[in-house]
Amino acid sequence: VLSDKTVAAIKRADEGSLQGEKEFLNEIELLSRLHHRNLVSLIGYCDEEGEQMLVYEFMPNGTLRDWLSAKGKESLSFGMRIRVALGTAKGILYLHTEANPPVFHRDIKASNILLDLNFSAKVADFGLSRLAPVLEDEEDVPKHVSTVVRGTPGYMDPEYFLTHKLTDKSDVYSIGVVFLELLTGMHAISHGKNIVREVKTADQRDMMLSLIDKRMEPWSMESVEKFAALALRCSEDSPEMRPGMAEVVKELEALLEAAPEKEARVE
Numbered sequence: 001v002l003s004d005k006t007v008a009a010i011k012r013a014d015e016g017s018l019q020g021e022k023e024f025l026n027e028i029e030l031l032s033r034l035h036h037r038n039l040v041s042l043i044g045y046c047d048e049e050g051e052q053m054l055v056y057e058f059m060p061n062g063t064l065r066d067w068l069s070a071k072g073k074e075s076l077s078f079g080m081r082i083r084v085a086l087g088t089a090k091g092i093l094y095l096h097t098e099a100n101p102p103v104f105h106r107d108i109k110a111s112n113i114l115l116d117l118n119f120s121a122k123v124a125d126f127g128l129s130r131l132a133p134v135l136e137d138e139e140d141v142p143k144h145v146s147t148v149v150r151g152t153p154g155y156m157d158p159e160y161f162l163t164h165k166l167t168d169k170s171d172v173y174s175i176g177v178v179f180l181e182l183l184t185g186m187h188a189i190s191h192g193k194n195i196v197r198e199v200k201t202a203d204q205r206d207m208m209l210s211l212i213d214k215r216m217e218p219w220s221m222e223s224v225e226k227f228a229a230l231a232l233r234c235s236e237d238s239p240e241m242r243p244g245m246a247e248v249v250k251e252l253e254a255l256l257e258a259a260p261e262k263e264a265r266v267e
Contacts, residue, residue, distance in 0.1 A: 009056045028054070034099055038091030040114055040124040059122065061115035064178070068110060068185050068213075078219035079259035080119060081182040082227065086252040087121030088113050092175060093245040095123075096168045104166050108174035109155045109188065110181050154188030154195065159239050169239035172248065176234025183228055185213035196235045203232065223258055226251070 028045050035041075046053040061067070064084060067076050076084065088108075095103040105123065112125040151160075155177045157170035177188050180195045188195050202211050208228060209221075230251050236242050243251075 009058045030103060034095070034103070036091055036094040036098075037120070038087045038122055039094070040122045056124070059114035059124075060117050061119055063111045064113040064115060064121070064182075065110035067115070068181055069187075075213075075215035076119070076182075078216045078223065079256070081216055082223075082252060082256045082259055084113065084115070084119065084121045085179055085182055085227075086249065086256055088123060088175060088178065089245060089249045089252055091121070091123040092171055093249050096171070096245050102168070104168060105171050105174075106166060107151055107155075108171055108178060109152050110178055113178065152188070157239070158237055167239060168245070169242045172234050172242045172245060173236075173239075175245075175248070176231050176236075176242070179227065179231035179234060183213065183224070183231060184211045185215065186211070196232075199228070200232060203228065220258075223255055226255055230255075 028042070032042060040059070041057040043055040043057060045055060092105060092108065095105060107125055108123065112123065114122045114124050116122060151157075151174075155174040157166075157173035159173075160166050160170045177195060180186070180199050181188065184195065184199065186195050186198070199208070199211060202208050208225070212224060230243075230248065234242055234248065
């Protein structure tokens with residue numbers, strides 16, 4: 001709790017870690033100039049006497065991963081999950097199209113999506129994020145950044161892993177994996193099983209219903225199928241087959257519009 005009674009969250013960098021220091025400085029640089037309702041806010045930082053700390057706004061409902069892993073009675077309804085997906089997508093769309101220069105997050109995952117008091121989603125952890133290259137006049141989408149591969153297994157764009165070329169579509173792949181987690185409650189990788197492969201196989205065998213997280217009722221099969229189709233398009237192996245974030249936001253807005261009011265709550 002800060003002196004003005006503001007409740008804050010504090011993240012400490014690993015002592016003596018060169019990589020930790022790099023990510024610490026990267027996060028300060030980015031978050032001090034990125035402002036959007038679906039990105040976590042940086043309140044301040046400490047960098048003295050070997051102590052490095054970031055001070056964020058406090059998110060009382062924890063991470064999305066916490067809720068998807070919860071074994072208790074409380075769970076996010078389907079409408080609530082679409083709201084979380086839409087908030088996350090809007091935050092990433094801002095990074096790709098409104099931040100100047102654009103930003104590739106590079107580490108989108110369920111544990112980096114935080115939920116505030118009203119369960120609004122906020123994207124966090126910009127330690128691995130990279131600025132996009134400056135655009136040429138005739139371009140409207142940044143090309144790529146060549147970089148050492150960093151990220152979280154299970155969420156990492158396979159094309160980026162192979163070519164070391166980070167693009168806006170690398171983030172689209174990662175958010176597609178998060179959508180599959182919202183749909184199934186599964187982890188990105190669990191007991192050697194990859195969520196994208198598992199859901200694609202179930203879809204091909206017309207067994208998608210067997211993977212749906214039953215805790216998210218009520219939901220309509222039509223809405224679930226549309227959300228699943230969007231998630232699978234986002235997590236296509238080929239970047240060219242993935243939609244852009246503007247299209248993702250538009251489709252999620254239509255899905256939320258179709259969801260009954262009673263769906264958009266915590267059960």
